[in-house]
Amino acid sequence: MENVQLLEAYKRMVLIRKFELKAKKLFEANKLPGFLHLYVGEEAVAVGVCSALRVTDQITSTHRGHGHLIAKGGDVKKMMAELFGKATGYCKGQGGSIHISDYNTGILGxxxxxxxxxxxxxxxxxxxxxxxxxxxxxxxxxDGASNRGTFHESLNMAAAFKLPVVFVCENNLYGISVDARYVAAGVVNGKNIADRAVGYDIPGVVVDGNDVNAVYEAACVAVARARAGEGPTLIECKTWRQLGHYVGDPDNYRTDEEKAAWLQRDPIKAVGTQLLEKGVCSQEDLDKIAADTDALIEDAVAEAEAAPYPDASALLTDIYAE
Amino acid sequence: MSKITFGRAIHDALQFEMNRCPEVYLAGEDVGFRGGDFGEDMGLWAEFDGKHGAESRRVVDTAISETAIIGHAVGAAACGLRPVVEIMHMDFMGVAMDEILNQAGKMRYMNGGKLQVPMVIKTTAGGGVGAAAQHSQTLEAFVAHTPGVKVVMPSNPADAKGLLISAIRDNNPVVFISHKLLMAGKGEVPDGEYVVPIGKANVCREGKDVTIISWSKMVKDAMQAAEELEDEGIDAEVIDLRTIKPLDEMTVLDSVRKTGRLVIVHEATRVCGFGAEVAAVVAEKAFDALKAPIQRVTAPDCPSPFTPALEVEYLPNAAKVVAAVKKIMK
Known part of the structure; x- marks a missing residue:
């Protein structure tokens, strides 16, 4: 990444992190309904990939989707309002955290x-x-989804029809509490999920998912291939979620040693260090980014809290299109 | 007006809509070169594409891959296309149930009404051909139970054409179900553009003593039963629902209020079949008009057997309808 781009990536990663840590606090204070699945620690994947995209490109996301949405350009105010279940949210409160979409931003859902x-x-x-x-x-x-039938059927169709799609596997090593080594074939013997690409005759690429530069570079190659009409790519980003599967997860299936080792590899700190070392910005600049982001998130929360819930009459709207 | 088969009526609807609208395409197993398992897509591949694999566009032979067939259609529809995807036998839809239940049916509501998913799942149902338990089912209730999805089940070639054109033009997921045994049957079908509105039942035979509600192939059995009943002095009204969802409550209730008796006939198994929904609606809204208990003539809660000796016992038919009517005419 060029310096300017790296700085933008940093800001975006900080925005994701702060949005989520705020959402966590709100959830723990019983202010958000439903469930909350946080992306903390995986920000380099979403930001690295989305930095290679245009606004008109579309992404599909997961239950752990806040990072993807913000990286693609999602408005944190509309996202926060949706988490609150308010009428001003992206989906008028009908979707919630795990169903946010915005076609105009390229977020298919x-x-x-x-x-x-x-x-x-x-x-x-x-x-x-x-x-x-x-x-x-x-x-x-x-990594959990890579064991589902949809993985096979989609990669097969996309490869057979040479479709312009990039499959980005965020391998955070666990499907809820289950270690991928126990359930994903080959992983225990050091095989990668990206190795499955061989069966579809498409490129399979493994990158350090905590390195935004590495993710970005792999994404650029895959996106260029897709745009050129050469078909899909499977990128596996090795990463790790710093928090539990959802807020409230006891997270007792990962050892303290493992946690300590991965926390040393925080993707945002790494970019911050690079920016300082390259002289792109000073510590004061980074502090200002943090403060500005905090202010934006506080605004988003204040607006969401003040916003109205949908009227009861909204219940039966939007089920069918005219 | 032309006398054509049910299958040809489907072909004509597809051809008309594909010519009218460049966003309409057909994808599924064997829809291309082979022209569909029942021949209803015959000729479209050569007319529109004539290409295979990555080169195909408007008529796309896919892998035996129901999840990708229905699932890709959800994404394509959300991005502006109007896919018609084929699931050869409705029994195979279970493979891709998430794509119907959680994706196609719910996408619009979950995103607050910003996107629409205009897609048709064209499929076949029904027994009577010795196809056994995994190729004979009639599963309209499975899909009708999903908010956001519409379901149509024509009983004749004209309705097949008119309802398929309506389904393709609808901005929602519509499951279009044909009965295998109807495919080769002929009937008069209007030429050119012909639209049958979704959500409108058809009163095929007017009568005053009892209402027989049916759909798909069972309409034939209901009509045959009505003729036999006429010989015995019973004047039956026969309603072809045509659309399962949204249910045309008004036509159903008006008829029951007139006759005071209701027999529901469907080929699907009994427990939680769509007949239960029809019966519940009538019980809720026209209970006072009923002179006798509502009857259902259905397959039993049993897998479809292979041997003709048992399948004939399993399937509803005109004689069973006659018996059910007589039971409540006493």
Whole structure:
């Protein structure tokens, strides 16, 4: 990444982190309904990939989707309002944290079903190719989803039809509490999920998911390939979530040693250090980014809290289109 | 007006809509070169594409991959296309149930009404051909139970054409279900553009003594039963629902208020079949008009058997409808 881009990436990663840590506090204070799945620690994946995209490109996201949405350009105010279930949220409170979408920003939707985004992104890519539009679809999914049937069927269709889609596997090593080594074939022997690309005759790339530069570079290659009509790519980003599967998860399935080691590799701190070392900005600049972001998040929360809930009459709207 | 088969009526609807609207495409197993499992798509591949794999566009032969067939259609529809995707036998829809239940049906509501998912899942149902338990089912109730999804089940070639054109033009996911045994049957079908509105039942036979409500192939059995009943002095009204969801409550209730008796006939198994929904609506809204208990003539809660000796016992037919009517005419 060029310096300017790296700085933008840093700001975006900080925004994701602060949005989520604030959401966590709100959730713990019983202010947010439903569930909350946080992306803390995986920000380099979303930001690295989305830095390679245009606003007109579409992404599908997951239950752990805040990072993808913010990285793609989502408005944190509308997102926060949606988390509160308010009428001013992205989905008028009808979707919530795991169903946020905004077509105009290129967010085809977060999804509550693990692996459900893969065929949807494949179909979006089908539409782009069909209409001869210069657009790419990107599907974010986890290591857990890579074991679902949707993974196979989507990669197979996308590869057979040479669709402009990039499959981004965020391998955070666990499907809720279950270590991928126990349930994902080959992982225990050091095989990668990206190695499965061989079966579809498409590139399979492994990158350090905590290194935003590495993710960005891999994404640029894959996106260029997709735009050129050469078909899909499977990128596996090795990463780790710093918090539990959801807020409230006892997180007793990971050892203290493992936690300590991964926390040393925080993706945002790494970019901050790079920016300082390269002389792109000073510590004061970084502090200001943090303070400005805090202020934006506080505004988002204040606006969301003040916003109205949907009227009861909204219940039966939007089920069917005219 | 032309006398054509049910399958040809489907072809004509697809051809008309694909010519009218460049966003309409057909995808599924064997829809291309082979022209569909029942031949209803015959000719479209050569007319519109004639290409395979990555080169195909408007008529797309896919892998045997129901999840990708329905799932990709959700994404394509959300991004501006109007896919018609084919699931060869409705029994196979279970493979892709998440894509119907949680994706197609709910996408619009979850995103606050900003996106729409205009797609048709075209499929076949029904027994009577010795196809056994995994190729004979009639699963309209499965899909009708999903908010956001519409379901149509034509009983004749004209309705097949008119309802398929309506389904393709609808901005929601519509499941279009044909009965295998209707495919080769002929009927008069209007030429050119012909639209049958979704949500409107058809009173096929007027009568005053009892209302027989049915859909798909069972309409034939209901009509045959009505003729036999006429010989015995019973004047039956036969309603073809045509659309399962949204249910045309008004036509159903008006008829029951007139006759005071209701027999519901469907080929699907009994427990939680769509007949239960129809019966519940009538019980809620026209209970006072009923002179006798509502009857259901359905397949039993049993997998479809293979042997013709048992399948004939399993399936509803005109004689069973006649018996059910007589039971409440006493």
């Amino acid at each position: 977060a999804n509550g079903i693990v692996g459900a985004g893969l065929p949807i992104a494949t179909g979006a890519a089908f539409a782009f190719k069909y209409k001869n539009e210069d657009k790419v679809a990107v599907c974010f999914f986890g």
